[in-house]
Amino acid sequence: MNTLFILNDAPYGSERSYNGLRLARALSKEPxxxxxVFLMGDAVACAKAGQKVPAGYYNAADMVRMAGGEVGLCGTCMDARGLRDDEVVQGARRSTLKELxxxxxxxxKVLVF
Structure with missing residues (x-):
């Protein structure tokens, strides 16, 4: 079964993207x-490589890498936030609204966070 997760929120400040990535990872382990996973709006920052967070706090970039499936980032949203293709974690890539x-x-199923 194909499940699509669409995340919109910034990686930190709320836990919406965090919880979406957690569920995506858990579901990807099911037979x-x-x-x-498609990141758009402020959620594209979840895939920014090199994030440094306080000890004991989740790292959104690590969670994107472990999401367990394809990860697309809205190219328009990346451009609006100055996020270059070479700044995203391995396994995530620039995508388009057409691909979404x-x-x-x-x-x-489509789940929106």
Whole structure:
């Protein structure tokens, strides 16, 4: 089954993106599950490489790497925030609204955080 997660919130300040990434990772471990994660708006910052957080605090970039499926970032949102392709964690990549539309059309479930 294909499940699409769409995250909109910044990596820190609220726990919406954190919880979306946690659920994506947990679901990706289930048999016959295909997980895709699309980061848009302030959520593109979740995939910024080199984040340094206080000891004991979650690192959103690590969570993106461990999401367990394809991770697309809204290219327009990246540009608006000055986030370059070479600044994102391994496994995440620039994407488009067209690809998000394709992922949405083929998903059995779409979860928005």
């Amino acid at each position: 016959e599950q295909r997980v895709r 539309a394709e992922w949405t059309a083929t998903a059995a």
